[in-house]
Amino acid sequence: xxxxxxxxxxxxxxxHAAGYSWDGFVAAFRNEAAIREILxxxxxxxxxxxxxxxxxxxxxxxxxxxxxSLIVELFNSAIEAVVDRISLDRHPLxxxxxxxxxxxxxxxxxxxxxxxxxxxxx
Numbered sequence: 073x074x075x076x077x078x079x080x081x082x083x084x085x086x087x088h089a090a091g092y093s094w095d096g097f098v099a100a101f102r103n104e105a106a107i108r109e110i111l112x113x114x115x116x117x118x119x120x121x122x123x124x125x126x127x128x129x130x131x132x133x134x135x136x137x138x139x140x141s142l143i144v145e146l147f148n149s150a151i152e153a154v155v156d157r158i159s160l161d162r163h164p165l166x167x168x169x170x171x172x173x174x175x176x177x178x179x180x181x182x183x184x185x186x187x188x189x190x191x192x193x194x
Contacts, residue, residue, distance in 0.1 A: 096146070104149045106177070107142075114138045117184070130191045137184045144180040148173035 080088055100107040121134045151173040155166045 100146055100149055104145075106145055107149060110142050110145045114142060117188075124192060126191055134188055134191060137180075137187045141177070141180040141184055144177050148177050 101111070117138050118135050121131050121138075124131065124134070126134070152170055155169050159166070
């Protein structure tokens with residue numbers, strides 16, 4: 073079965089894709105406290121990176137790690153939404169999916185701490 077949303081191409085497709093992305097950001101911001109927390113962290117860390125005495129490459133890596141954490145949290149929230157959409161019943165596979173998403177976010181946050189720590193403490 074072909075998705076009815078796959079028929080667009082060119083600029084029209086890009087415009088619709090941007091709209092869907094915006095809708096995803098809005099939904100995540102409204103419904104997920106973790107997204108709001110990551111955005112707050114990024115609102116502090118990303119500007120702070122510009123005041124650190126580091127090279128442009130190091131600064132880019134520091135910022136990239138912050139953005140990676142936001143990406144991981146968006147995926148984590150999407151996984152949780154899909155699992156909850158399927159069923160709110162407790163099931164080992166549902167727990168595994170949610171726990172793995174959480175573990176991915178933990179790794180991303182540890183990555184921020186590691187990268188920032190190594191760069192700033194060298």
